[in-house]
Amino acid sequence: MNQLTLTLMKVAFLAVLWLFVIAAVGVIRADLWGSKAAAKALRPRKAPQPARQPKAAAPRAKRSEPTKLVITQGARAGTTLDLAGTEIVMGRGNDVTLPLGDDYSSGRHARLFSQNGQWFVEDLGSTNGTFLGRAKVSRPEPVSVGVQIRIGKTVIELRK
Amino acid sequence: MSSITTNEAGIPVATHPRRSAQLAMLIFAMIITVAGFAQVGLARDGHLPVGMYGYGLGLGLLAAGAYFVVVRFAPYADPLLLPLAVFLNGIGLAMIYRLDLNTSQDMKDAIAAGKKVVPFNGVSTSAQLEWTALGMIFFVVTLLVMRDVKIVQRYIYTIGALGLFFLALPGFLPSSISGALGAKIWIRIGSISIQPGEFSKLALVAFFAGYLVNKRQALSIVGKKFGPINLPRARDLGPILVIWVICLGVLALENDFGTAILFFGLFVSMLYIATERFEWVAIGAVLLACASLLAPMIPHVSQRISTWLNPQPYFDGGCRINGKIVNQTPLADCLHKGGQYIADSGQLMRGLFSMGQGGVLGTGLGQGQPWRTPLAYSDFIVTSFGEELGLTGLMVILLAYALIVQRGMKAAVATKDNFAKLFAGGVSFVFALQVFVIVGGVTRLIPLTGLTTPFLAQGGSSLLANWILIAILIRVSDTARRPAPQPIQDEGMTQVVNTA
Numbered sequence: 068m069n070q071l072t073l074t075l076m077k078v079a080f081l082a083v084l085w086l087f088v089i090a091a092v093g094v095i096r097a098d099l100w101g102s103k104a105a106a107k108a109l110r111p112r113k114a115p116q117p118a119r120q121p122k123a124a125a126p127r128a129k130r131s132e133p134t135k136l137v138i139t140q141g142a143r144a145g146t147t148l149d150l151a152g153t154e155i156v157m158g159r160g161n162d163v164t165l166p167l168g169d170d171y172s173s174g175r176h177a178r179l180f181s182q183n184g185q186w187f188v189e190d191l192g193s194t195n196g197t198f199l200g201r202a203k204v205s206r207p208e209p210v211s212v213g214v215q216i217r218i219g220k221t222v223i224e225l226r227k
Numbered sequence: 228m229s230s231i232t233t234n235e236a237g238i239p240v241a242t243h244p245r246r247s248a249q250l251a252m253l254i255f256a257m258i259i260t261v262a263g264f265a266q267v268g269l270a271r272d273g274h275l276p277v278g279m280y281g282y283g284l285g286l287g288l289l290a291a292g293a294y295f296v297v298v299r300f301a302p303y304a305d306p307l308l309l310p311l312a313v314f315l316n317g318i319g320l321a322m323i324y325r326l327d328l329n330t331s332q333d334m335k336d337a338i339a340a341g342k343k344v345v346p347f348n349g350v351s352t353s354a355q356l357e358w359t360a361l362g363m364i365f366f367v368v369t370l371l372v373m374r375d376v377k378i379v380q381r382y383i384y385t386i387g388a389l390g391l392f393f394l395a396l397p398g399f400l401p402s403s404i405s406g407a408l409g410a411k412i413w414i415r416i417g418s419i420s421i422q423p424g425e426f427s428k429l430a431l432v433a434f435f436a437g438y439l440v441n442k443r444q445a446l447s448i449v450g451k452k453f454g455p456i457n458l459p460r461a462r463d464l465g466p467i468l469v470i471w472v473i474c475l476g477v478l479a480l481e482n483d484f485g486t487a488i489l490f491f492g493l494f495v496s497m498l499y500i501a502t503e504r505f506e507w508v509a510i511g512a513v514l515l516a517c518a519s520l521l522a523p524m525i526p527h528v529s530q531r532i533s534t535w536l537n538p539q540p541y542f543d544g545g546c547r548i549n550g551k552i553v554n555q556t557p558l559a560d561c562l563h564k565g566g567q568y569i570a571d572s573g574q575l576m577r578g579l580f581s582m583g584q585g586g587v588l589g590t591g592l593g594q595g596q597p598w599r600t601p602l603a604y605s606d607f608i609v610t611s612f613g614e615e616l617g618l619t620g621l622m623v624i625l626l627a628y629a630l631i632v633q634r635g636m637k638a639a640v641a642t643k644d645n646f647a648k649l650f651a652g653g654v655s656f657v658f659a660l661q662v663f664v665i666v667g668g669v670t671r672l673i674p675l676t677g678l679t680t681p682f683l684a685q686g687g688s689s690l691l692a693n694w695i696l697i698a699i700l701i702r703v704s705d706t707a708r709r710p711a712p713q714p715i716q717d718e719g720m721t722q723v724v725n726t727a
Binding site for chain 2: 077088147
């Protein structure tokens with residue numbers, strides 16, 4: 068190997084190393100831009116969604132044991148909780164199992180509990196009420212998978 | 228059932244899998260590794276090295292396996308973490324291959340010709356690849372077992388106790404098992420030696436995270452005020468003092484201030500992340516200053532400090548004769564002249580010479596003489612890179628570390644769970660601090676201490692622990708970037724039932 072080839076090789080290797088770093092920074096940059104695109108894509112998708120929903124919803128609404136609780140709307144949207152059979156108290160207070168961070172909920176707003184594998188929701192005398200689907204909950208009501216529980220601005224679902 | 232705390236992070240993150248970017252970067256990292264091997268062979272033996280195919284293929288297969296596990300089990304994970312780790316691991320492997328004279332054709336020819344050749348001791352490329360394989364297996368297992376970092380939160384006290392036990396263990400073992408080069412940080416059983424501090428590091432991050440999630444509110448309460456400084460309450464100083472004492476104990480028992488600084492810095496930074504109060508950093512700095520007054524009482528540490536302040540008189544053995552320090556080798560000469568042997572800065576200075584030799588562009592892989600520095604394949608691998616890749620190449624390596632830390636911090640900021648936030652933040656910080664302590668040590672910015680260079684240095688414990696660390700960051704970033712679940716049913720349409 069002559070000296071010139073080796074020097075060229077050395078410089079080329081260093082250039083490739085720097086290209087790697089630049090490519091990595093490029094990926095990060097695309098990440099940031101990608102999030103904007105994703106946010107845009109999410110907004111118009113909300114409108115056509117209901118049309119598709121019933122098909123997906125009908126089979127899922129069948130009676131079957133849910134395994135987790137998901138907050139789909141509201142301040143704590145995205146929170147999931149594995150259902151372990153113990154009761155879950157929800158509300159604005161700090162001493163509840165699932166704090167909602169929702170100003171329209173009461174301190175101890177509602178509770179979810181299971182009996183013989185069936186989950187029930189019970190309103191704990193809240194100011195603004197708890198809704199299961201569209202109906203207001205006045206006594207413990209059975210909750211099936213995929214039905215929305217509304218507390219203030221928060222929407223909760225049980226999932227398989 | 229544990230309570231859940233989430234907060235709105237509001238940090239923009241891409242919430243879709245980025246498989247192609249990850250794959251492209253992985254392939255890029257593999258190309259660099261193979262190019263490194265090729266350059267070593269061409270420069271040293273004049274032809275492409277035989278090892279290039281085996282080692283390149285080995286690392287490539289491992290990386291591909293890790294990639295598929297990430298795509299399958301953590302699809303939303305940050306696309307850069309795995310490629311950056313593979314890049315560092317690969318380029319480290321190429322450097323170890325370069326330093327391993329046994330893999331050189333020249334050396335094989337010389338031995339075949341009947342010449343007596345002494346190989347560079349202790350360096351082994353094949354061992355490093357085996358450890359890499361084991362490290363990636365640990366990576367995959369961690370990803371599979373830890374489907375959610377909250378699993379770790381259940382066992383924080385067990386994990387913390389184990390971490391502390393293994394951190395302190397080498398200090399109590401006899402030097403024949405735990406000591407080497409002045410520090411007692413190993414556990415040697417037969418031919419296997421483990422550096423438990425590498426794993427304790429992760430265990431204690433988990434423990435601190437779990438502890439601070441519960442205590443952060445109490446720790447952020449303001450006690451007395453001194454002008455602009457709001458001191459925390461005196462009774463809340465307990466934990467930081469306990470950690471400080473433990474770190475001093477580690478220092479005294481194990482003669483290793485790198486580990487002590489690592490753990491103390493980690494705790495202070497996590498306190499800061501948890502409470503968002505600068506005063507904790509100030510208190511930490513004061514305690515560190517107190518410790519640095521106490522530390523020189525330990526002979527090993529004071530040696531390191533004198534060779535750091537002025538390494539020249541200690542080159543290849545500093546000997547104090549009549550109150551003056553002069554170079555004297557070997558040790559017997561020094562004692563014969565009635566002197567007192569103090570310390571040896573030969574390794575540190577050779578490392579500095581090595582980097583000086585490299586300059587801005589370096590000598591090129593395979594064309595320098597980095598093996599002149601003792602331990603050029605492990606503790607001093609940074610100087611080997613400095614010599615052969617120059618400042619230009621060393622910057623790339625430091626940037627790769629910085630990017631890993633940045634991606635980790637980003638995952639910590641983006642995730643909603645407080646425990647995951649602290650865990651990822653602490654893990655990223657400890658990684659950054661470790662790089663700082665070792666690179667600062669070999670470049671004489673701070674006193675030298677024997678921490679490993681993550682992913683580059685030859686050494687099993689370090690590789691395993693760092694692959695687990697990357698798995699943790701990938702799991703947290705996957706959770707953070709996973710889009711929120713969409714409602715299955717829309718309220719307005721609940722009345723429509725498809726009876727067909």
